[in-house]
Amino acid sequence: MTPHPLDELSVSNRVCKRAQYEAFEFELLDTDIRVRNASHAVPADHEYLVTIEDGLPVDCTCPADANYEHACKHRVAVAIRRPVLDFATDVQLLADGGTRPQRDDSEQAETQLNESPESDDCECGFLPDDFPCWECVRTGRRPMPTRNERDR
Incomplete structure (x- = not known):
C-alpha cells in the first residue's frame, strides 16, 4: 500500500489546517497544477504553480515555499485532495508514454x-x-x- 502523500511532506499543523479550510481551486496544466486561493478578495493575485514529481507535490512558486523549511499550504492542499494529485500523476504518466494499469x-x-x-x-x-x-x-x-x- 502506498503511503499517503501527506505522510511524505514536512508540514506544520497551522499549514495543514489552512490547506483544509481555505477555498482552493485547482487547474491541471501541462506538468503542474495551478492552485488559486479563492478565499482572497482578488483570487487571481493568489495563484501559484505546484510541481508534481513521482506522485508528490515537491515545489510551489509561492513565497512561503521558497522561504520556509516546511511544505506550503498550496502543496499540502494538493496532497490532501487525492483525486487532484492522482489525476495529475496519471496525466504525467500518459504524457511520458506510459499506460494506466x-x-x-x-x-x-x-x-x-x-x-x-x-x-x-x-x-x-x-x-x-x-x-x-x-x-x-x-x-x-x-x-x-x-x-x-x-x-x-
Whole structure:
C-alpha cells in the first residue's frame, strides 16, 4: 500500500489546517497544477504553480515555499485532495508514454465489495452537519466542504 502523500511532506499543523479550510481551486496544466486561493478578495493575485514529481507535490512558486523549511499550504492542499494529485500523476504518466494499469471487471468488483467506505479511524458519525473527519479528508475519501456548502 502506498503511503499517503501527506505522510511524505514536512508540514506544520497551522499549514495543514489552512490547506483544509481555505477555498482552493485547482487547474491541471501541462506538468503542474495551478492552485488559486479563492478565499482572497482578488483570487487571481493568489495563484501559484505546484510541481508534481513521482506522485508528490515537491515545489510551489509561492513565497512561503521558497522561504520556509516546511511544505506550503498550496502543496499540502494538493496532497490532501487525492483525486487532484492522482489525476495529475496519471496525466504525467500518459504524457511520458506510459499506460494506466488496467484491472479486469471481476477484480474491480471484488475490490469494491471488500472495501468499506470508512475505515476504523473514521469519526464522521460523531461530527455535526455531515462534516468530514480529518482521517476521511486526509485519505481522500471525503472532500472538505466549501464555505457555500456549509452555509446551506
